[in-house]
Amino acid sequence: MADASSGPGAPARDVNNIGTLRLLGALAVLFGHSFVLAGGAHARDPISDFTRVIAPYDMGLPGVGVAMFFVISGYLVTQSYQRRGNLLAYAEARLVRIYPALICAVAVAMLLGVVITTAGAGSYLTSRATVGYGVHNSTLYDLRYTLPGVFGSNPSPAVNGSLWTLPVELRMYGLVAVAGVLGAVGRRTAFNLLLAAIVVASLAWPGNPILAKPDHQQIAVFFLAGAALFVNRDVLPFTTAGAALAVAATALASLTGAYPLVFAFAFAYVILWIGLACPIRLPNLAARGDFSYGAYLYAFPVTQLWIQILDPGSGWAVAALAFVMTMPLAVLSWRFIEQPALRRKGTAERWLGRRGGTRAAAAKAR
Numbered sequence: 091m092a093d094a095s096s097g098p099g100a101p102a103r104d105v106n107n108i109g110t111l112r113l114l115g116a117l118a119v120l121f122g123h124s125f126v127l128a129g130g131a132h133a134r135d136p137i138s139d140f141t142r143v144i145a146p147y148d149m150g151l152p153g154v155g156v157a158m159f160f161v162i163s164g165y166l167v168t169q170s171y172q173r174r175g176n177l178l179a180y181a182e183a184r185l186v187r188i189y190p191a192l193i194c195a196v197a198v199a200m201l202l203g204v205v206i207t208t209a210g211a212g213s214y215l216t217s218r219a220t221v222g223y224g225v226h227n228s229t230l231y232d233l234r235y236t237l238p239g240v241f242g243s244n245p246s247p248a249v250n251g252s253l254w255t256l257p258v259e260l261r262m263y264g265l266v267a268v269a270g271v272l273g274a275v276g277r278r279t280a281f282n283l284l285l286a287a288i289v290v291a292s293l294a295w296p297g298n299p300i301l302a303k304p305d306h307q308q309i310a311v312f313f314l315a316g317a318a319l320f321v322n323r324d325v326l327p328f329t330t331a332g333a334a335l336a337v338a339a340t341a342l343a344s345l346t347g348a349y350p351l352v353f354a355f356a357f358a359y360v361i362l363w364i365g366l367a368c369p370i371r372l373p374n375l376a377a378r379g380d381f382s383y384g385a386y387l388y389a390f391p392v393t394q395l396w397i398q399i400l401d402p403g404s405g406w407a408v409a410a411l412a413f414v415m416t417m418p419l420a421v422l423s424w425r426f427i428e429q430p431a432l433r434r435k436g437t438a439e440r441w442l443g444r445r446g447g448t449r450a451a452a453a454k455a456r
Contacts, residue, residue, distance in 0.1 A: 108166075108365040109376025111158055116382045116420075118155030119252060120389035120412055125405030126152070127390075128397050130245045135405060146350035147308045156255055157312045159386070160262075161358040162365065164316025167263060171270040172320075180270065183435050184263045187383075188256065189228075190431040191423050195387035196227045198419075199249050200237065202391065206398070209239030223249070230257045241394045245402060252390040258306045262313040269317075281321045285314060289351070311351065315358035326359075328367035333360050384423030385416055392416045 118137075125135040134142075138150035145154065171180045200223065207214040214220055214237070223234045227250070235248040265288070266275070274280040292307055319326060326332070336356035343352035364372075376382075393412040397403060400411075 106366065107368060107372040108162060109380055109382070110372045110374060111361065111365050112162060112380065112382035113375045113385065115155040115158035115162075116385035116389065117413070118158070119152045119386060120393065120416060121409050122151035122155070123252070123390060124393050124409035124412055126150075127244065127246055127393055128400075128402040128405050128408045133405065135409075146353050153309070156309055157354075157357060158361055159255070159382075160259070160309055160312040161316040161361045163259060164262065164313035164318075164358070165320045165362055166316075167313075168266050168269075168275060168317040168320040171266050172275050177267055177271060179436070180267060182437065184260075186431045186434055187428075188230075188260065191383055191387060191428045192230070192253075192256065193228045194423065194427050195250070195384075196224060198388070199391045200224055202395065203237040203240045203249070206241075206395070207237065207239035208242060214238050214240075227253060230260060233257065241398060243401075244394055244397050246394075248390070249394065250387075250390045252386060254306075255309065258310055259313070262310060262317075265314075266317060275321065278321055278325070282318070285318055288314070308350070311354045312358060315355045316362065318355070319358055319362055328359070328363040330363070330367075330369065333363040336360055379421065379424040379429065381417065381420040381424050383428065384420030387423065388419040389416045392419070 122135050122138055125133050125138075135151055138152075141151055141154050142148050147153065149157070167184070170183055174180045174183065200220065203220070204211050204214060209217070217238045219234070219236070219238050223237050226232050226234045230253075233253055235251060235253075237249050240249055241247045269275050269281060269284055272280070272284070274284050289311075336359040340349075340353050340356040343349045389412060392415045393408060396408050396411045396415070400407060402408070
């Protein structure tokens, strides 16, 4: 969930639809999940009927929304490493973007559980499962998806199934860090060779721990596509003709085994073209803040809450009510958690600068 910024490689004119695309991606996940969670595993929203036909991996609308997030993150996170130029500052920027809002969202879900659990408040609060939910999900280590007595009567008992993407994103941050330390982020040929090696390793060894777990590798490819487009931005500029060519290449590859990979890179190109170079400026849904991450974090438990209340209700009703409740939570998350945390970025660089200055002064004194 990188910062929205056009940055290097974007057109000189003021075109940046990135913030709008990120929020639309989060709302796509909310809308699609409303139907799946209300109707069971085989239910789907009407848009997913279309996306599953044209997208690889049987990707429904929530998957498309997540893919948009990963493409944009791949581009902006790689840009972030190049701009900062040192590992500590990069790691700090990534951690303050992910963890403060995540920890708050996990805490809110657990507090909601106290109110609605059927296990009794005392049993709920003292359960190892409750403690495990808080510890594991706040750290993104070995995620837990259920809480005692919470949403047990819903078609799915998961409290926040959307969290599965965050460990994958953290792993991608790690790959960018490795590329940066190796000097590949600023060197197109070196980065492309490294990327090719990762893709080949993933195809030859599907269970390898380099990219992601086997069932998560498909979504990781979208992040890598965004990263590759940043590194190659000088030779692959975002143009209308390029977007048309990407669509044509996808159509040509649709009957071949290369289709998933071609689709991922073409999708990434088109999304970033819309975000950074499209002649049409979309309504600026991020004018008052970047509410996309908060919307993503809260949409799933809010949707589950409305499904429990409506027992389970129609997907359309659940989606509308979940949107109305999720957006204020997203705004609060941005105003009071995310934005203040992001203002702390640069602390590591300033600390490094002070340490460097202290060492230099000490050396001079000697």
